Amino acid sequence: MANHPPAEISVDADLVRQLLREQHPSLADMPLRPVANGWDNYIFRLGANYAVRLPRRLSAAQLTANEQQWLPGLTADLPVATSAPVFPGKPSTAFPWPWNITRWFDGLEVSLQPRDRNVALAAQLAGFLNAFHQPAPSGFPFNAVRGIPLENRNDAVLDRLASGMVPHAARVRELWDASLKLPPWPGPALWLHGDLHPANLVGTADGALQAVIDFGDLTAGDPATDLAAAWLVFDQNGRSAFRAALGGQYDADPYVWGRAQGWAVCMASALLSNSDDHPGMYLLGSETLMEILTDVRDWL
Template sequence: MRMPTAEVDVTAELVQKLIMGQHPDLADEPLTLIANGWDNVIFRLGADLTVRLPRRAAAAQLVINEQRWLPELADGLPVPVPTPVRIGRPAEDYPWHWTIGRWLPGRPLIDIPVADRSAVAGPLAEFLAALHRPAPDDAPYNPVRGVPLVDRTALAAEHFESGHVTDGERLRPLWLEALAAPARSGPPLWVHGDPHPANVLADHGLAAVIDFGDITGGDPATDLATGWLSFDRSGRQIFRDRYTRLTGVDDATWVRARGWAIAIGMALVVNSDDHPQLLAVGRHGLASVLDDGSASLPGQA
């Protein structure tokens, strides 16, 4: 699957016009394209700011969710997150809300060899433990993150049959094991939704966690899938041990988390033909699940 076509061509000229119209005091700052992703286009604005704008309608509400909730969550988190410093609004040439935020220094974890990521494993576990607190009733709903794993059954079946997932027959029993794990009880917790290694910044440890567009309330097992997507075996053990010690989470949560690693890993493998780094994340996640196997419960790896 190729990256979706942009519904609005977000050019530097358009962004400059939006800034001039809504935040004219920043209009003289240089503008540099940083990323043009599936959902958003990101520019660096001067030395200290970024501009993040949806490129298609599917991402428009996600930006609003970040603008609404990140200011409330940021103070309770141990590292910076992309809290908005200015809000951009729809205009004649652009239909959606957009955000000006702080430039967060650090190197994306996806650019660091897997074997060199273990220094981030413990701090990322601490970050997620701090984030995973009860979510309010009006937390954003997300149909593909934080939900019961069984909700992914139909899509997972498509991915297993896609021809893109190697070792599918070895993965299938582990997927079924995850589906059979006890469901989470208790109130929904805040869930980042997508803390894969492209959304984690490192600088001699954890520097920041970005891209909260998928934020929702639900099962934190979704986020814990990053243990398989991001780390090698030793890093996964550090990640699991630290998070378990901080939260007292049960074994069933880790079994569901491994199921989420399969679901997300397959989705990345099937849908990332034009993004080699995300394709590599998906392949690594699935290989990590197989590397751990059924004996990967906390304390047994």
């Protein structure tokens, strides 16, 4: 069943233009047009170089505030461009929640290209994670569904496997149960993107990684959450290249890839159970599940 949450507030170009005039007048006369209405945000393109992102509902407003507070400092020295706020927007009488102006990236959404091409992204995505996965201070944004022990997601995953929406549910359940038995991450809570799938990666025409976007699930915890990208983004060849490019950063934890596969099961099952009104995301869930089921598992 589709689970696209309804918007709690309506936003159109006239409202965005009003906010720009009030808070960022130097940008207010640029061309403006709506381009997306996602789960959490309205997105408008502003001129050639910017995007305006405004929360659709109160819960997403806190995610926007988290991005404003943390991302500029966290992403300043990363080797890959990101959608960190360039010009933050404040709540006002016209719009009650924080909002952001970010860079616009003209590249290709990675989820739209054949998966076997993504091997070209492996080294750059690994470089991004090696730089971003640093210990977080106390007070980092808590996320109830990312970075936490896998057992906290057990009820949700089992409900999805029982729904009839996830193919090969019995075998998937075996893999999920195996991941739950693994020891937890032994290190400090590391900063996490939290939603590192191909629709949040922007590639260039020649196959490079242009940007990592949408940090709405920003949190800290077990890096296995982000390492699920090995199955979400790559095929077997890309997965091997990705793991090799990460080097030894996670070698102290021999169970990290087993938990990462568990996170991939969690995310794939969510896509399959909640995206029947979004064919692209449903396909991503289906492809990811097949990667999990057919993995050679040379990391064991």
